[in-house]
Amino acid sequence: MVKAANKTVVAILRKMSDNYREWPDKIPFALWVYRTSIRTATGATTYYLVYGMKAVPPAKLEVPYLRILLESQKRIERAFNKKVKAPGIKEGDLVLKSVRALLPVDPRGKFKPNWTGPKLVKKILSRGAVWLTDLDGNDFANPTNMDQLKK
The missing domain is CATH 1.10.150 (DNA polymerase; domain 1)
Known part of the structure; x- marks a missing residue:
């Protein structure tokens, strides 16, 4: 020290x-x-x-x-x-969203999927927030942080 x-x-x-x-x-x-x-x-x-x-x-x-x-x-x-690196995600891109929520009991355990998608980037807000929609056109209720996405 x-x-x-x-x-x-x-x-x-x-x-x-x-x-x-x-x-x-x-x-x-x-x-x-x-x-x-x-x-x-x-x-x-x-x-x-x-x-x-x-x-x-x-x-x-x-x-x-x-x-x-x-x-x-x-x-x-x-x-x-x-x-810090720019993520390179633009509006209209298809992305995968990380699964961070802990489900009560998932029978797959450590083999459960880490990513969901594909999702469509509808709008990019300031400071890394993103509005997503699924492929059917249903909007998400809340914006997602860009660090949870990958192309």
Whole structure:
């Protein structure tokens, strides 16, 4: 855990300055960013876990802290967006829909089908929502998320 923290603080220092001779002056800023950024595993900051309340940055840390925090959020967003792929599904395409609902008792057990379909994409909404119809023209009651579909 300490090694991971040290690597993270060094990465923050590298983002703040390329010249390692400036690092001693910037260590408090880097530690503050590390201690007050949310960890994905716990969903909380280390500061909150230790003290049980939100951190209030001192006045001298506030402006650099916000800049560093915004930079780190942009970096995380860029890394996430690199992995996101466009599904390539258009209106009018035939798709299969994943079966995620747990049926009370399915006699087939682990051999039950994972996909149903084909379904027809009627309309694509914003943020990955899709209206589907079956081949008979019956509309679904609710939109479906695009991550549950495959061509």
